[in-house]
Amino acid sequence: MNQPTVGVLHPGSMGAAVAACAATNAAEILWCENGRSTASVERAARFGLTPVPALAELLNRSDIVLSLCPPAAAEDLARDVARHRFAGVYVEANAINPERTQRIAALLEPDATVVDGGVVGSPPVGGKSPTLYLSGPDDATARIETLFSGTAVRAAVLGVEVGKASALKLAYAAFQKTSRVLVALAVGMAREHGVDQELIEVASRRTDSYLAEPEYVAKTAARAWRWGPELEEAADALAAASLPPEMLRAAASTLARWDDAKDDGELTLTDALGRLAQP
Known part of the structure; x- marks a missing residue:
């Protein structure tokens, strides 16, 4: 040819x-x-x-x-x-x-x-x-x-099916690029209080990607009732440091969709994703 x-x-x-x-x-x-x-x-x-x-x-x-x-x-x-x-x-x-x-x-x-x-x-x-x-x-x-x-x-x-490749690209980009922004916010907050090197030391103990552990989503859903308010507190800390808090407030809003899964140890990944898709 x-x-x-x-x-x-x-x-x-x-x-x-x-x-x-x-x-x-x-x-x-x-x-x-x-x-x-x-x-x-x-x-x-x-x-x-x-x-x-x-x-x-x-x-x-x-x-x-x-x-x-x-x-x-x-x-x-x-x-x-x-x-x-x-x-x-x-x-x-x-x-x-x-x-x-x-x-x-x-x-x-x-x-x-x-x-x-x-x-x-x-x-x-x-x-x-x-x-x-x-x-x-x-x-x-x-x-x-x-x-x-x-x-x-x-x-x-x-x-x-046209659309599959685009979906995979954006699904990965959503995690990868948002993660980089979260790093900036976390380090920025820590630096405001002089503990950025300690933050990096804590994080260096774990190098695996959360994206490779989807089964943990069910545990996240079960803990959302606690994690949501924690992220709101973190958002307030960002705002006090003149850093943008909107991303963490959006994450807290997402966690709120799992409020009724409080401490549910039987929740599966399929259940958790199903609840996430229902406002």
């Missing part, structure tokens, strides 16, 4: 590095330089991407298009592509929710075949090897797997 021509929209730090990996199995990697910044031009050149002056040319020449842009721009970009009736494989690989991904698929089909994608990990440079999760039609996801075969980007297919 002939190697495909691939277009990338628009090559930021992640998009350019991912596109450069695709070059291993592609005839050419195109990007549209019209309206892009000097930094984008320099980045694209550094990764060996071929510039074209207009979106229409990129779409006319490309068999596969990778969309990797800021989340807010994803649908506008897809509309631009839809107006040109692109007829290849469109990989919607932005960090957007499944409903938005499905709307984009509806915009582009039936002219294009849409594959839902979600990149988990750092850009594939300096030895980093992210995973590109895929969901969509079997033949299209197989083409994307082939495109990244033998590269620093690992492609993994989740199924045929």
